[in-house]
Amino acid sequence: MTAQTFSSLALVTSVVIYALAFSMHTVEWASARKIRADKISLDATDTEAAAVREPALVGAADATSPDRVERVDRSGPAARSPQSPVDRLGSDQPEPLTARQRSETFGRMGVSLTIIALACAIAGVVARGIAADRWPLANMFEFTTMAMVIIVSAYLVLARMGMRWLGLPVTLLATVGNGLAVTVFYVAVAPVVPALHSVWFFIHITAAAVSGSAFNIGGLITILYLIKKRAEDKGTVGAVLGRLPEAKRMDVIAYRVLAFAFPLWTFTIAAGSIWAEYAWGRYWGWDPKETWALVTWVIFACYLHARSTAGWKGARAGMIAILGLAVFWFNFIGVNLLFAGLHSYAGV
């Protein structure tokens, strides 16, 4: 088997396992709804109060929030529930496979599968690099698979820090991303065109992949943040959304991720423009890719400013971040495939 075949095989496998991981996380979330259903019928307000009563203080562990919901639930009128006789005693030892435990089990399985899928994806990307005998970031296929590796790795680190709730959207993104890569964006290994023969190839595209990954993670968190915030504002936070940290805190996490991405994106554009001088003889030529990269940059600058503008912070700033992510995707997929420009090296 050649390195190239192995790479494709490993990446296709990763798509399948990511999809499995995603379904595990779906079940994880769905069983969390069960918890809620138990409660809702008994005492909805108590549940909501518990979910909203997340500690607002700095350093509060997000991971405790589902527990909290549970505990309040059990000690409250939920004790009347016929299905949870143990709970009635106020014991912390629920009967086997409560909804919560089921949810937890599926969550863990989701993470385990994600780790396996990531291993496959890394093997695929490395093999691709070996097959091509260069840094594997020269076309859409390679860029997407590399970005997915970065995103999932970053997520696993975050999951260890108590952010397992990102599992659902991240595995979905990885499934779709790698899925598109191996089907629509796929190109066989080939040497790169002369314009890509440069150290700037490594610098510019790697920076783009890392900051792009961070935009994606930040965007996903922002989407969850908006959902959670809406629920909090309406007072409809159930057990499912109770799994997420307090909206204000998610906003801060999203901000940090995007704040990491932004300077790197600035650097990406600057490095790209220096490279453009070497490769094409001009620093900036309003090529569609360049233009849209600038538009992306300006929108995230809007996001940062909106966060410190009265009336814009919070949900509205979040919308801007999502707009920024949409523009990033458009720049990546739309501009590569729709426009003729100097950047049309997608090879598709």
Add this chain to the structure above:
Amino acid sequence: MSDTRTEETAAEATEVGTPEVVAGSEEARSTAPRRKGGAPALGLIGGLRFIWTQLTTMRTALGLLFLLALAAIPGSLVPQQSISPVEVNLFLQQHKTLGPIYDKVGLFSVYTSPWFSAIYSLLFISLIGCIIPRVAVYVRAVRAKPPRTPRYLHRMPAYVSTELPAADGQPADDPGQSAAVVDAAEAGLRKRHYRVVRHPDGSVSAERGYLREAGNLLFHVSLVFVLIGVAVVWLWNFRGDSAVVVGNGFANNLAQYDDFKAGPLFRESTLSPFSLKVNSFDVKFETGAVQTGAAREFKANVTVIDKPGDKPRNATIQVNHPLHINGSTVHLVAWGYAPVVTVRDGNGNVAYSGPVIFLPQDGNFTSAGAIKAPDGRPNQFGFEGIFLPSAPADITKSGPQSVFPGLYNPQLFLDAWTGKPGKETGIPESVYTLDTSGLKQIMNPKDKTQPLRFILRPGYEQKLPGGGSIELDGVQRWVKLQVGDSPGVYIAIIAIGCAVLGLCFSLFIRPRRVWARARTTKGSTVFEIAGLDRADARTGLQEDLADLLDEVAKDQNPAKQETP
């Protein structure tokens, strides 16, 4: 300024009466127009002031940034005059009503249009107007001492405390012990790079993270310099290109450029007087199954004379490796084929001989061009046609289209015109197309209704009905060299570097305030530390304070207690 920062502080500030030094200048500024707005007539000065204050608010900056993003988009959707003039013409031909409207509103030159310029000029002004007051505020903040210790430390977002046990033979409320522990706290905070002040009441307050705002200012100032750099480049830059057939030379003066653009302050005298000769040009193509025909290497080997009288030197020009000559940069930006032909006139004399540049039309270098022999006697000749570096085996099936960019099966397809020798008009005409006015197409002698069409391969000669001939001697390549200089670009590049640095400071430095005090009540001494993160809530403040407490109180053997 950062509302995020001030918002979190604000609640505390009112509660504990902390003098707020770095007040949001946003708020400070926006009160001004409100006061003025109440007056019935603003007057000219007042009006200008009002506009100025509005322009420099964060909200305006936000709006302008949005507008800039929005305004940049059409330029990527509508063809741009400066990038693809051919497509602009095509668009104008195809859209008879829309075209002129687009043209009127500047959609074909978005990035130089008045409305685009207006947006970024306003942003530029807004930026400067925003920076100046903030620098003043910042200077005051840096000079100011950390704010005095609030009365109720336990109300702070992070708080740790411990009761100090009485030392042997001392009362529990020994002031010496209190002083010692606060000293230790002070030392610990200094070690952690806080700016610390000791207050008369025996407490300390400390602050760190001043570089955050410095970074923010550096970032915004750098942006101004980026724009200045871009302006300098625009004013003095030049860029021109010239197609040079391999074997020929190029001398750097305006006459030798096919196309030349320069900024308004560019002077021709600043062109460096170099000359060069293109000795050879190497290209390699992908012959594998994937991306067949994609270019894999271009390399022009040249001999350069830096200025008249200098010794010639050899150099290469490649994509990604331009040649630098006395401040000018020579790039290899395109290349193509130049069939070498010899045209003989009706008298049997050579009317033209040499390479003719054909322009590539597609990725496989199907190339179009015109061969002119105006000096032919008794009649002049003109030819127009297509050159295929690799003609397909069966031309009837696919039409005259090259199937590979390399030179495997070169064929030249031509139509011929003839006519009386023209007068020298002195009007420049395109070398790539034939102006057929005054000329008559040569018809096929076998079928007079059809024009004469013929194919030349290297070494072949076509006799023309009525005398004269054309021969394809061989095929040469040409390279398009672009010479240019962007003075001032280093201003922009360094400024971007500073901007990124400043951005990192402003995004990652988290300013923090810490207070420590030993308080004696009812005969026992409680040592307390409180902290406040002034930027977005950062995790770990509580832990850091606990660390500090451990460190300070470790020899006191305290019964430590933390509040959540």
